[in-house]
Amino acid sequence: MNSFEMDQLLADENGYLKKLHKIVKETIRAEELIIHNLVNPPLEILTQGQKLSDKVARFGGSWQFISWFGILLTLWIIFNVLAIGTYKFDPYPFILMNLILSCIAALQAPIIMMSQNRQEEKDRMRSENDYLINLKAEMQIRSLNKKIDILLEDQIKTLFETQEKQFILLQQINEKLENHQLKV
Template sequence: MKKESIEKLLSDEVNHLDKLHQIVKKTIDDEELIIHNLTHPPIENLTQGQLISDKVAMFGGSWKFIISFFVLLTIWIVFNVLALGVYKFDPYPFILMNLILSCIAALQAPIIMMSQNRQEEKDRERSENDYLINLKAEMQIRSLNKKIDLLLEEQIKTLFETQQKQFELLNEINLKLENKKTI
């Protein structure tokens, strides 16, 4: 009887370990897709227009552009104010310069907006990756909670079984004591 109870306890322990292994395996399988998406993001295929808009936005929104544009406008104004007769191609109200500035602004604004839209898409992808990371962390926490619940359940079960065996042993001892008293 004692040998059977020891074997039963050992088989229960093996079953308990199997349950823990299954939980770990399921967690690893669930996380595999998330890890794959994070380590292998899709390759970005840019069209020629997207590449150009990114470069224009990068240059148009830099100090290099602002300073070089300011220098060019200063040279334009100084030349047209100081030049003599035929060499003045855009006299004082600088109508040609205003036309060129308007054209540059009209073309540069939508190009920069295209680049900003692409940047927003990249930001959306980053937020999706953040979500996946948070999801992975949540899955790990749930897995840990399952493991803890399983451990507690098994411990309580083992304690009840041990307590039951102790009661049985106490009853046996009590019966033996009563039998000795009657003899």
Template sequence: MRNSLDADRLSHRWFGRPHAELDEEERQVLDRTAARRPITRDTNEAFAGKLSFGDRMADRVASFGGSWTFISAFGVFLAVWAGLNLALGRGAFDPYPFIFLNLMLSTLAAIQAPIIMMSQNRQSEKDRLDAANDYQVNLKAEIEIMALHEKLDELRDRQLGAMILKQQEQIDMLTRLLTEKGR
């Protein structure tokens, strides 16, 4: 920004309040707009840089755990487990009602649920980052549109003023001609 006077003048013009009263996002957008700098940023890149190994692993687990591949593979595993134990009869390692299988399913659910919730929480954070970026981009676009309207209004007023001056010159010339002819 060129100086604080410009910041205040632009703030009053586009936000209707002093620069000091703007919130941080509005101030940042106003300063970048005045400096003709872009406001957009790649939120995916910014967010990906903050992910730890555990975060990336949780995202992969959640991605696989919520896929048809997982559901199909797990369905096949359950069918094989039950079929094998039923076929072995009395020598089965987990006879009907498959108590060990139920224990493994409960353990899997107990581990998988918080991992999926961690991934969903991170996705919510990313969505908030995207929303904040969208707000800034929209605010900058709105400011740019207002500035364009001001320029168009100024241009129209200048052209209208020039037209009025030209018409006044023509009226003055006609008045002078009529006055000279009437003598």
């Protein structure tokens, strides 16, 4: 094997390595794009009603709400039990308090449901996003496998060509040795 053929083999090997590095860089770049989109999701534009329903749902489903509401009801009952005469605005069985509680529940329930429906929509969109990311990752893995297979095929082809050249060189060396032995 002469130096030109050796240089050619080394150049081919460098070419394969450069192709492999290019594939890896492209894959990393695509992965960084996905990560950027996950870290910086598109901004959600909310109407005033949606913002209000979120605040009501957040407060209505908190221990702070339960505590304040319990304190208010306790004060209401104590005042109406202990108050004298005209100061009793809701005597026992506290019909006004029951009416107010029913109204609060009737208004609070649909507001919380609106907030939950929007949260469900967000969850659905996140699930779709996760599915698309998984699909894209699967496609990239398949693409990388194909590219690696192509590179391996090229390397195997080069290896066989190199072996063939080496075999020819060995035959030439063998012939020279046989000729040399015949002369001696």
